[in-house]
Amino acid sequence: MRRDAYDLITSTASNEAQRAFESAVFGVASHRPSTGLALQTTLSADPDHVAGHALRGFANLILARSELVPIATNALADARASLTRKRGGTSDERILVKALEVALEGSFSAAAAVLDHGFENRPATFLPFKLSHSLRFMTGDAAGMLQVTTRAVDHLDTSTAAAGFVLGCHAFALEEHGRYSEALAAGQRAVALQPEDSWGLHAVSHVFEMRGDTDQGVDWLEGSRKAWSRCNNFSFHMAWHLGLLHLERGDHDRVLEIYDDEVRPQQTDDFRDMANAVSLLWRMEQSGVHVGDRWTDLSETAYRRRTDTTLIFAALHNLAAMVAVGERDGVAELVSQIDAKALGTDEQSRVAAEIGVPMARLLAGLDAPADRQMIDRMVANLTKIGGSNAQRDFFVLALAKAVGAGGDNAAVSRIGEIRQRLKADDQLFKSIERSVGTNLSA
Template sequence: MIDAFGSEHAVAQPAATAAFANAVHALASHRPHACAHLEDALQVAPTLTAAHALSGMAGVLLAGRASLDEAATRLQRARLSIDRNDGATAFERALVNALDNAVAGRLRAAADVLDDFLYREPNAFLAAKLSHALRFMTGDVDGMVSLTARLSSECERSNAGYGYLLGCHAFGLEEIGRLNEAERVGRAALEIAPDDAWGLHAVAHVFETRNQVAEGSGWLEAHRGVWTRCNNLSRHFSWHLALFALGRGDHESVLDIYDREVAGDLDGDFRDFANAASMLWRLRQAGIDPGETRWAALSEVAERHARNTTLVFGQLHFLLALIGAGRLDEAADLADFIHESGRSTTDQANVSRNVGAELASALVQAERGAGLQAPVGFLARRLHRLGGSHAQRDVFLQALARMAQEAGDAVGLRQVLAVRRRHKADDRPVTEWLARSN
């Protein structure tokens, strides 16, 4: 049985596949309750393989050690369901094989499995959305765009996921600098799927990259009815609003948005924490003291969760919070942990070896006044390996630029700014900081 999103299931129970399609829609539109829909599907059909596998993928995407353990359990249940169904569809096999790789820490290999399947079946939207998410987490923007460029022409327009697929394509286009095309495709995605938060997000990134602060704020306010209905992605949209406020020098609005919409319960998804930590750090770099209380609250969360996050990108944001709170010994311990994490054979271990460990050490040493002990230009050129977006990683580019400036390393500063200017012209926070530093 094939559902509206092109997912083919071995179990032919309409109520179960309808519930599964509801979960895919929630995932596509970044709405809450995707997991609840999956449980509804499994209540009807306990051997619905894709429901077990997608639940496992959700655990992988949360990037926590506990959620990864749960993903491994879901993987075993998916395998058992295949046995009980006396086989699986090609879609289900691809999903389970991808989950197998992802649980083992091979996120890019997981995305490759999904992409290979999509060459045979371009209408399987869920496989495309998951591949996009995995490549986003691992910094493979070229892989993101090459997939969605092909599928945007091969996927049937009648597929329920087509508009959301365009939203994914728009985001990748923005990340490779094709801004006009990204804006056009993102707007087209919203015309087809008005609740496409990712397409909406892609256009917000276009405005951020162009330094169109007023246009970006207006875009988000005009679509507040869409993004406030999202899952925790709504906090990230609020982060973007705060970023636009920072771009116009309205620091009071930044802190107001931070307190009301960003810094709520940060014990869950590491992305929520990253929003908060990076915003306070940006204020700090702009010469604005956000107050000891805010930093202390973040550092307490960091103390609880820094070592439970599986992505170096997330660990580095916990590190920022510890440094911002003045807990430098703990920050140094976390930097050592990131270094030790590079000894394994996972994708993230490779990230640690190539950029994460050295960046973590540089951030701690700079705060201790030890001088510049890192090749800032080299690190700047490798930051994309952390995953996330250019806008998110900009907090680290600014930190590297500051290190070079304070060390009197004019060559290093030029190198870092050259990397930044490939994706974003100098904006108000950076120009003001450079002016104060000269």
């Protein structure tokens, strides 16, 4: 048994495998494109590296693509076989494997709970901590995120390799609760401890955006560009935040430039890249920006994934892309797929039933909530879609536009009031109000 630089106890006897796995964990923490290669090196040096197989499984599962589930399943089988060959491995390894098993059974929340409980006496052990944070992020469990990060920070040794990364996660959890001053302090401390902490940089940018501090937000992101531009496609997401800030300032030409060069420089179908691009283009159009033919590649990509409801958050963004160009057949098929998903019993099926179906019908122009109770229920259930408050704001804005188009000015006002509990009033919401003939947030 040996303890690595991030406090995980593994059964590997290979120094090369341990060094490579530490590099992989650093890559996960800092969103580096070299992470996959480091993981390959780990498993080449020790084909029975249990944690390496578990991480490979989670890495594929978290991409939320139906075709990658078999790869994650194979990784679980490899991890189990490696445990057997390692005579049961270590407790840490067994917990990681159990969590992957539960996640593959269809519950990210339960998998996160396995990790949290398994490491309750060492809550700052970084890999299980980060995996739990990511799983809870994808399920919209902000309360769980904050509970876990608070416990980790309470046990944190700031001299360890993971300290800055742990604080960055805590900053994000605080921000998602609207505790902006605390989040700002934690995020800035995280980056001071670990300048490669892109998640901490990201958490601080969220604070500036949600408080309406656009100039500070732009300065923060431009000042840290050297760090986040080295990321994998997370750099596209950081650029998305920069684009939102410029949009609020009315720098429309700059937003288009950021979109083309940094948000959508590659025509990928990664759901995170699609969410960035779809929601930014939609916001630009609501702000009166002519986006040209930029919807074309998004709608074509979405059409190819029109039957994939692995993650409702992803499916709804794909739906919005097809709606934008009037792709009726694709819209109808994806709405039908989300309806069918809602009949299942796993975690995402429940998300589909509680918010995916009504939001899909709203985006498709088939339905709009008819009364205050339904509006409140939709807004309350939005967290279950997953992602951040900033990402889900796209759905809040779409809801406001839909009910406003139906002539319900009071409902638009109600949505604006709910939105302002977390986000400062902004030009985009005012644009939507004007487009539906109201002016209620002034």
